[in-house]
Amino acid sequence: MSLIANWSYPTAVRFGAGRISEIAQACAAAGITKPLLVTDKGLADLPITGNALELLTAGGLGRGLFSDVDPNPTEKNVEEGVKAYLEGGHDGVVAFGGGSGLDLGKMIAFMAGQTRPLWDFEDVEDWWTRADADAIAPIVAVPTTAGTGSEVGRASVITNSETHEKKIIFHPKLLPAVVICDPELTVGMPQMITAGTGMDAFAHCLEAYCSPHYHPMSQGIALEGMRLVKDNLVLAYTDGTNLTARAHMMSAAAMGATAFQKGLGAIHALSHPIGAVHHTHHGTTNAVVMQQVLVFNRPRVRKHLARAANYLSISGGFDGFYNFVGELNAQLGIPKNLTELGVKDPDIAALVASALQDPSCGGNPIKMTEKNTTDLLESCFEQPI
CATH class of the missing domain: 1.20.1090.10 (Dehydroquinate synthase-like - alpha domain)
Known part of the structure; x- marks a missing residue:
């Protein structure tokens, strides 16, 4: 059986080994010309991240990187990420990594164009309708773990640093426009992370x-x-x-x-x-x-x-x-x-x-x-x- 496919459910998914090579094309498909790649501190200096940045650079899309992401990302991480996004003149996000990098990347794309505070969009009743949908930047998601599934989700989990509560922020347009699922990116996961993320998927x-x-x-x-x-x-x-x-x-x-x-x-x-x-x-x-x-x-x-x-x-x-x-x-x-x-x-x-x-x-x-x-x-x- 060939483990190569193109899916459009629940969004456009480019699945298969080696498909990180298509990251520039994925950005073009999403309408992104100057992406900010968002990942966590642990991944920032690894070869897989460097390769992704090289591919973006080769595609004429620049080399924007934000990696100040805590294991449980907070509203402070969101604020710093939005600042980097706006100061860099970016027009979209490549969310790269495990759950923390994916969730924060999605939140930066979401909040960069909003005028209301983050917690106004918590997943309560229809609070998501408070957002300016037209101001949400396009997202390309690239998971490097196999657990959270945030790459195909319409929400992010952000920790309130003051109350120590995890909050779910939801909006339909948080669903990434294009996803690259390349299993080669998960090969370097430590056993403990392979186990924990895998059991997250099972849960x-x-x-x-x-x-x-x-x-x-x-x-x-x-x-x-x-x-x-x-x-x-x-x-x-x-x-x-x-x-x-x-x-x-x-x-x-x-x-x-x-x-x-x-x-x-x-x-x-x-x-x-x-x-x-x-x-x-x-x-x-x-x-x-x-x-x-x-x-x-x-x-x-x-x-x-x-x-x-x-x-x-x-x-x-x-x-x-x-x-x-x-x-x-x-x-x-x-x-x-x-x-x-x-x-x-x-x-x-x-x-x-x-x-x-x-x-x-x-x-x-x-x-x-x-x-x-x-x-x-x-x-x-x-x-x-």
């Missing part, structure tokens, strides 16, 4: 599949996305040069972010505040709490996940699926609980309050309350809090 697919909302297209995408993770994540983890496994994981990441239009749930409702306050890796946090959330949702998802288990060739119905998650975590070296992850002296009440405010909790199969969410969160630690 997106799992929660979308279990969400009670109606979206049959997302349902099918989520199910096949879980299969791709099941069949390829351990391969990519154990042999980072396996381009077939890397390609399938990159597909699964994009599929997860496409599928979660149907909804997310308690996994993300917990991991967002934990990550914002305790600075844990998002995908790894998702993996750590996943089994406990499965138990929490069992009354509503037991039969549903039994059907998924059949498709995934997992025996034992819901229990088999639950055990599979535990075995997968063990193979990937995922911490067994939040204590082992490094979450010390948590303010349970504050984390629960933030979880219940997170938009993700609205897609959970079982309604999350202060009482049951407290019990759920406490069960994710080595000992009861």
Whole structure:
């Protein structure tokens, strides 16, 4: 099977090894003549970023770079990025990297032409309509990890540096105009990042599949996305040069972010505040709490996940699926609980309050309350809090 394709769902995707060579053409297709490449500090000096900048330069598009991006990007990063964008006279953004670089790049393109403050566009009701849609700059997205799927998303997650809350900023035009999915860019990922980002993709697919909302297209995408993770994540983890496994994981990441239009749930409702306050890796946090959330949702998802288990060739119905998650975590070296992850002296009440405010909790199969969410969160630690 040839792992080369051109997709226009959910946006124009140039998929395949070596397709970073088309970055200048992708910018031209998006109407960008002077892009600002936005990436994180860790990637800024790596060869893959240097190569992307060389390709842009060779294409006559300049060499603009902004890399002051925190692992959990904040509104301060957005402000500095917008300043660099405006001072450089840029007319579009190349969002390059993992979730942090992609999310911040999208936010810079979004905010560069707005007059209202960032938090006015939080994903609450129809707040996105407050934005001047015509002032949103075009975006080309180039993922270098296989997890978040932000390259095909219409939102960014930004941490409020004052309240330590992760906020979702949504607008339909945050969906990049062109995406380059080149699995060769993921070959250098450390094992820990391969594991954490891969489990993020799995969490997106799992929660979308279990969400009670109606979206049959997302349902099918989520199910096949879980299969791709099941069949390829351990391969990519154990042999980072396996381009077939890397390609399938990159597909699964994009599929997860496409599928979660149907909804997310308690996994993300917990991991967002934990990550914002305790600075844990998002995908790894998702993996750590996943089994406990499965138990929490069992009354509503037991039969549903039994059907998924059949498709995934997992025996034992819901229990088999639950055990599979535990075995997968063990193979990937995922911490067994939040204590082992490094979450010390948590303010349970504050984390629960933030979880219940997170938009993700609205897609959970079982309604999350202060009482049951407290019990759920406490069960994710080595000992009861």
